[in-house]
Amino acid sequence: MQPSPIIGQVLYNPIVNWTITLIMLLYGPALVIYLIFRLIGFQGYMSLFRFIEGKSVIYRLDPRVKILLSIVITTVAAITIWWISAIIFIAVMALYSLLSNIREKLRIAVPLILASFIGTAWTESMFTPYSYLQIIFHHVTFLYVLPRSLAIFGVTQGSGSFYVPYLGYVNNPVGITWEGIIYGLQITFRAVAAIASGLLLIFSTPPSDILRSLEKSGLPIELGFTLLLAVSSVPKVLENSMVVLNSLKARGVDFRPRSRNPITFIRESLFIIRVVIMALIGIVTLTLRDARQIAIAADLRAFRAFRKRTYYKDIRMTRMDYVILAFLIALLIAGIYISGLPGMGAVPYNP
């Protein structure tokens, strides 16, 4: 097929080429940020930590078993071929039906999963090294070529001469490949299986129980306490961030550059970056301000006064826990076995 000169000229006009490049480079992160902030928002984040009790089996499992569940699922998804990861992902999502207040949970889980799906697909499809794609697919097709300078950011660069639609043969092209996109989508299932199982743990277990069970299994109490403080301070940090940003808006900061003049636009953007850094410092100051008070309050409540602690709640393995544990071990062994079979391992794909 002869390249169509007009389409080629339009597509590879420097301005069009750079515009497409910028969109390609930015849509991934931008979409991720958009999904997280717009769809979930401040309220959604708060509800991530709002544990709601339930009665189904998933709530009754020992937290340690649920932690193990996420670890095994992440591992098996990581070592086996992509469609096994996809099946595991779907199986985990099926477990969500055991959660109470499922709609609110999905309102948070879906955007987060979608965000990691897009984020991973984007990085993998644009930034997977050529040599990697070559080993996996034996053949690499370039769909669209981006400015060469982007190679320094790690965008896939072929070595040799490649045929590119509407452009013809190009030496060492830098750009989007068909195989990269396929590979990106496949690898994405691994990421989302891991995220979905992690969220399942958070949704079905109060954070303090997760920590209690980790401490019982030998996690140093100091580390557990630090984690607990970190998790408990998230809502306060979010609230502080909102107030600080609002106080800046009230003083006249517009967090969106308005000028049409490119130089003023850049100047405004730089100013906004400066203000955001100022705001971050303010948020950190606000958060750390009470650190000493927290330390005093912890000492008054006998934190670390004794070598051991007792536990308010019984965390004990039940028969159900052992059944699930056995299943998880079997799943892990099966996963390792399958990954060793020809063509079933994760990487390289189809050796």
Place this chain on the structure above:
Amino acid sequence: MAKIIKINNLSVRYFGSSNPVLRNVSLEIEEGEFVLLVGRTGSGKSTLLNVINGVIPNIISASVRGSISVADRDPRKTPVHEMATIVGTVYQVPESQIFSLIVDDDVAFGLENRVMDPNEIRRRVVESLSLVNLVHKMRHPTFLLSDGEKQRLVIAGVLAVKPRILVLDEPTSMLDSLGAESIFGLVKKLNEEGLTIIMSEHRVERVIGMVDRVIGLKDGTIYIDDEPHRAVAKELPKLGIEEPQVTTLYRMIDKNAEYYPISVDEFMELGVANRIDVVDKVDDDVGEDAILVSNVHFTYPGGVQEVLKGVNLAIKDGEVVSVIGPNGSGKSTLMYLLAGIYKPSSGSIKILGYDSTRLVGRDRARLVGYVFQDPDQMLLSSTVKGELEFTLKLAGIRGREAEERVKRISGYLGINDLLGQSPHKLSVGQRRLVSVASVLVAEPRILIFDELTRGLDNETSTSLMDLLLTIKEERGMILIMVTHNMRQVGEYSDRVFVMYDGNVVFSGTPEIVFEESHRHPEWGISPPQVFEVTRRINKPTASIRRVRVHAA
């Protein structure tokens, strides 16, 4: 009764400071007593409380001289966690005393640390939560509690180890009036059940009626130590502390009494109310409607719950208005909308003729100034001057004009000497002044302030309010204050808007609103004493400055 606390000749000096914070303090407290500790910021109240619970010198280093015995132990030589089983401590900020995400887990935290038997922990968790009336929220996330509930949770955690003494260091300074009331009621109940209470508190008028004894500190020494009616004879305002308004009224009648009333009923029983006159309010020239809010609805981005449900209000040019109501009623949100930080979901807001949604940054800064609740939420520059210049830059004011404004505003607020300093190293009161200056420097036409005087002592807050009123008179501004301090509402506002459940449910002069509040306990408004007294003699006024006394 046995003395549970015996302090003799106590002096405390922090390392690195040349002046002692407490000097030769001697006092004894009986088991079961309720002591109110008062004094201006920096007078040594917190230091005294932290010596009693052993935090000084065990955690905060300081040189402590003299003898201290708390339930026959020397707190200096007892580990703090052990002292905590005798002296329970509650500080100002609830969040920095809560360690768990779920209510019952937090009460259990201290007991788990003390290696208590799990069955006993479970029993005590329920017991302590019932004492503070939070059992029904046992499995609730801690961060979704109201501020008052959070502080009650802190108290439950402290009570779980069954202390004999409870010390509270300004426990309500972060709470709204409903939250504060719930804490005061709880503390009184615990005292009646036999717990010894030592509480430092700025809201003297509210609590003085329930205590047995008032101890007033001045520059690190005990200046007052007496039963409440005699304690107020020593003119608390001279210590920078609020005194009950009925005490002030009675002092206008009799300067040299030894015994003063502290409650409205006591004042009325003295039979002197007929000597009170009230002068009419001088109506300021108020202009046209300057702020018009029409049928405004608002839901936060990403939120599901409607926060404002069709708010209507009009504020005239030159007015001073207060917006009051319980936390969560939508006051701050309405202020955010007036300041143009958010846009209404529906309805319209007109600010001096401009549509609030069309205002860009620079116009917002010049039109509406907003002083946030906590100065640290606003102070982000490395110097005070930088903070003021930052606002000027945003308002598009440069060069000579900018320099002059910095000079003028810092002169007004008396912070010239602080211009080169870091705002974070200043005292609470100074930080407050800087946050006000950083807004005023843009010379806005409307000034909104949210709980401006929270956490400040009486002297500092009165002078700050008077100063703002003076600036307002000179420059012609609209002042909108969001506050829970009803004395301030009565003293300074022309009009009051009551917000409840996302709407303005009532408005009028402070007198009309206070009168109506008797029929609406859910508003959480307790009118100032001066109003309660003058309403009983049919000359209702909310401002003590309008009261005159004539000869018998």
